[in-house]
Each structure stands twice: as structure tokens, then as C-alpha cells.
Amino acid sequence: MICGCAARTRITRVTYPVASGDFGAASGGDPLYERSAVIDLDAIRHNVRRLADAASPAKVMAVVKADAYGHGAVPVARAALEAGASWLGVAHISEALALRAAGIEAPMLAWLHTTESNFGAAVAAGVDIGCSGWELDRIVAAAREQERPARIHLKVDTGLGRNGAPMDAWDHVVGEALEYQDQGLLRVVGIFSHLSVADEPERPETDQQLAAFREVLAVAEDAGVDPEVRHLANTPATLSRPDTHFDLVRVGLGIYGLSPFEGQTSAELGLRPAMTLRTLVSLCKDVPEGQGVSYGLRYHTSGPSTLALIPMGYADGVPRIATGGPVRVAGKTYPVVGRIAMDQMVIDLGNIGPAGAGLLGAEAELFGTGAGGGPTADDWARAAGTNNYEIVTRISPRVPRQFVNEPALSGQERP
Numbered sequence: 001m002i003c004g005c006a007a008r009t010r011i012t013r014v015t016y017p018v019a020s021g022d023f024g025a026a027s028g029g030d031p032l033y034e035r036s037a038v039i040d041l042d043a044i045r046h047n048v049r050r051l052a053d054a055a056s057p058a059k060v061m062a063v064v065k066a067d068a069y070g071h072g073a074v075p076v077a078r079a080a081l082e083a084g085a086s087w088l089g090v091a092h093i094s095e096a097l098a099l100r101a102a103g104i105e106a107p108m109l110a111w112l113h114t115t116e117s118n119f120g121a122a123v124a125a126g127v128d129i130g131c132s133g134w135e136l137d138r139i140v141a142a143a144r145e146q147e148r149p150a151r152i153h154l155k156v157d158t159g160l161g162r163n164g165a166p167m168d169a170w171d172h173v174v175g176e177a178l179e180y181q182d183q184g185l186l187r188v189v190g191i192f193s194h195l196s197v198a199d200e201p202e203r204p205e206t207d208q209q210l211a212a213f214r215e216v217l218a219v220a221e222d223a224g225v226d227p228e229v230r231h232l233a234n235t236p237a238t239l240s241r242p243d244t245h246f247d248l249v250r251v252g253l254g255i256y257g258l259s260p261f262e263g264q265t266s267a268e269l270g271l272r273p274a275m276t277l278r279t280l281v282s283l284c285k286d287v288p289e290g291q292g293v294s295y296g297l298r299y300h301t302s303g304p305s306t307l308a309l310i311p312m313g314y315a316d317g318v319p320r321i322a323t324g325g326p327v328r329v330a331g332k333t334y335p336v337v338g339r340i341a342m343d344q345m346v347i348d349l350g351n352i353g354p355a356g357a358g359l360l361g362a363e364a365e366l367f368g369t370g371a372g373g374g375p376t377a378d379d380w381a382r383a384a385g386t387n388n389y390e391i392v393t394r395i396s397p398r399v400p401r402q403f404v405n406e407p408a409l410s411g412q413e414r415p
């Protein structure tokens, strides 16, 4: 059994870029058992339902950018839609097109573009385009070419200082969009903005952004825009600020079962972490006191000890800086000692005597659900001085994703 998941776990599909066919059979090995990020699609569905409850009556856009924060965009998108999400959100048009190519037909928004973005393909695929202003002319050119009106969501910068039309350009952007809409070249489907500090509920800026958003909505509506969806909330705002929900919430982190709040665990929020990162102990050996460990010899054993080699490193997306991060082996959690290398890292099991020999090939869990005090992505975030978003998202393509509890085959969109 992989990853200590319950027996109900049903492994139905696997994606991995390295061929495992004849070679795998010949060598007796399955790359999946060596190391994998196990993605529990039941957890995704549970989290979507939990967030949909919190958001109701607003609808849920499942944010599946960056390969669903490292979890696998297509299976996660399908699970999220099955559990009640009605929209999908991504950063890039290319990410949206990949979902369309997989047969996913739900409403979909892409919001981050360059002058090289393929607006024509977005229009052709019925992908909604987030628009800060400069994109309008190009979107309209694409609509003319495709002989199909573009669907856009106007974005306003209410304080984050990134994407979105500046407040003082809003009038102008709205006017221009309405002109194009009157010509039948586009339809303003949505108006949106993004929050900057919703994960710190005590800060005042969320109120200021909310007030600014209400203001721009009023301006747009007075000018004659009649959007289907107005949206502002991310995961933390969905959970803590009902007044930011409007018609639609855009939730990413929460659907992966992670907490956006410093002082609250995902369990306290009713969420279940969906990714378990695990591998097998690849070597166990007894060493004397004073044995140096890994590059730079930054760690020396304090007595006779057994070292266990964990075959994952920064090429797999484990942050090099995260020495001290936890690895659970045989029910106990040990900190990584010495430097994390490209492919491997070491834990010190202490003076366990002959017991060490039995641990060759044992499961080694870096993070997972946290059940029973197991290690979490939050632990790794602390060890690396980053957030849990980055820990799961940066797990590299070298780690095969293993999807468990996939939904039953449904509809004609599946192969």
C-alpha cells in the first residue's frame, strides 16, 4: 500500500512523463512506487463542497493555474466541477487551452497576458479573458478574425498594485469596452479585482479594497455594464469575509485543503490536504559519532547513529533551504539533517541499533494530510521560510502524480 492511505483508496490513473513500459517490467520497478505525489481527488471534492457551502449563494470558481498548484490541472478540474464548482480559473490562456483540449467545457477565465498571448485561440475556444485595458484592442481584433464575440472580465486594481486597470483609468476602460460591446465584438461577462491581505483578517486594507470595488461596480453599472459575475474573494476572503463574495469566489489554496491563515490549521477550517508527498528509504546505515552529513558537512552525528537516505531533493521541488523539514518513517517523524541536495537528503534515526536494517524500502512521507500528527506542507513552509502555496506548487515534474479516488467515468468527455 502506498502512502498509508486507507484501504478504500482506489488508484485509477497515473501520469508520468517517463516511459515505464517494457523498461519498468524488465527492471521490476514502477517509478510510482519509488516516489510520488499522491493526489486524493476525494479530498478535492470535499474541499470544494466545504468552500461552496461557505460561499453560497455565490458560485465557486476553482483556480487550477500552475497545474492546479502542482496537483494536476485536468483531474483536479474534473473533480472540482463534479463537486459543484461552476467555473475554472487559470492565469494563462495556454493553461485554459490545455483544459479545453482535455474536453473540459465549463466556463473558464484566464487573467494574465502578454502582447504575445493567443487571444484568437481563447476566443475560438470560448475562454473568458481577464482584461486590464491594453488587451481590449487585441481582443477585439481576435474577435473580428474569429467572427465570434469575445467574453471578457474587466479587472480593476483596487489596491494590490499588480494587474488590473488603475482606478483613475476605470471610466475610460469601461467606456471603451461598452463601445466594443455595442458593436457586438465582445461581451463584458464579469468585473473583478484581487485582494492583497485577506489572509491577515485584522488588517484594514481589505475594507478599503472592498469599498473601492463597490465604487467601480457602481461606475460600471451606471455606464450600462450588466455583468453576469462580479468577483473579488480568494480562499481567505471566502472563509472569513462573506461581504466580499458577490456572485462568484475564486478559490485556489482551499480546494487543495491547505489553510491560508497563519494561526489556523486546515483541519480547523474543515479542509483536507489533497497532496501526500512520499518516497521510500533508499539506504540505511550505521555510522559512528561525528559522522559528517551531506555537502558542506553542516551536520555531524552526536553519537553512534543510523542514517536513512531519502531519495528526493531540490530537483523534485523540495526547497534546498529547508534543512530541518520533517520526514515520517515507520510512524516517527525526523528532521532532515545537513544540506538538501539535488536528488537526496538524509535523516538521522538516532541510535536505534539493528532496527535500522529493517527500514530499507520503508515508506518515507514528507507531507500529507497531517492525520495522526504526520508532517504537513505547513511544516515544510516553516522550514523553508515560505508559504504552503509554494511548497505544493513547486513539486517538480520529476515526481509522478498519482491520482486516487478518481470520480466514476462520466459523460462523453473522457477517453
Ligand SMILES: *Cc1c(COP(=O)(O)O)cnc(C)c1O
Pocket (backbone or CB within 6 Å): 063, 065, 111, 194, 233, 234, 235, 236, 250, 251, 252, 253, 254, 260
Ligand atoms: C491565484 C489567484 C486566486 C486564488 O487565490 P487563493 O488564495 O489560492 O484562493 C484568485 N484570484 C486570482 C486573480 C489569482 O491569481
